[in-house]
Amino acid sequence: MARLEQMIETALNLMSADGITGWGLVLLDSRLEELGSLHAIGEPVGCTTETCNHWSHDPAAPQRKWVPCEGTLIKLGESDDRDGTSTYYCLRLEEEDVFLCLHEPRSFWSELRIVEPDCVPAYILLHIRNAAPHHEREPT
Numbered sequence: 279m280a281r282l283e284q285m286i287e288t289a290l291n292l293m294s295a296d297g298i299t300g301w302g303l304v305l306l307d308s309r310l311e312e313l314g315s316l317h318a319i320g321e322p323v324g325c326t327t328e329t330c331n332h333w334s335h336d337p338a339a340p341q342r343k344w345v346p347c348e349g350t351l352i353k354l355g356e357s358d359d360r361d362g363t364s365t366y367y368c369l370r371l372e373e374e375d376v377f378l379c380l381h382e383p384r385s386f387w388s389e390l391r392i393v394e395p396d397c398v399p400a401y402i403l404l405h406i407r408n409a410a411p412h413h414e415r416e417p418t
């Protein structure tokens with residue numbers, strides 16, 4: 279039986295867990311539902327006008343966070359284009375690396391999809407190499 283203390287503990291763990299957050303985040307790949315879980319982590323934000331047909335924007339939605347249930351999530355980098363921002367991630371599983379792209383259009387809900395390794399821009403990989411984690415650096 280669920281107790282309030284346990285539910286608060288679970289909520290705290292969710293907030294601090296490594297994950298990918300976006301406004302109204304939508305999963306565009308069913309495998310993402312197997313690899314992790316999606317949670318609303320804020321109150322709905324955005325247009326709530328009932329007479330609006332939401333042509334130029336999406337209706338109100340909460341910030342949502344996708345949290346992988348296994349593996350290590352690494353943020354590779356982001357690129358801006360005229361449609362918004364794309365942020366690339368690598369989910370390092372024991373047996374494979376899964377590459378993810380979070381697309382955040384300016385006025386529409388964000389989308390998370392799995393991408394082929396070829397789709398990760400080379401300059402983002404080079405940036406990661408230059409900013410190697412501390413434990414991989416030579417001692418100074």
Ligand SMILES: [Zn+2]
Nearest residue numbers: 325330331332
């Ligand atoms: Zn609207």
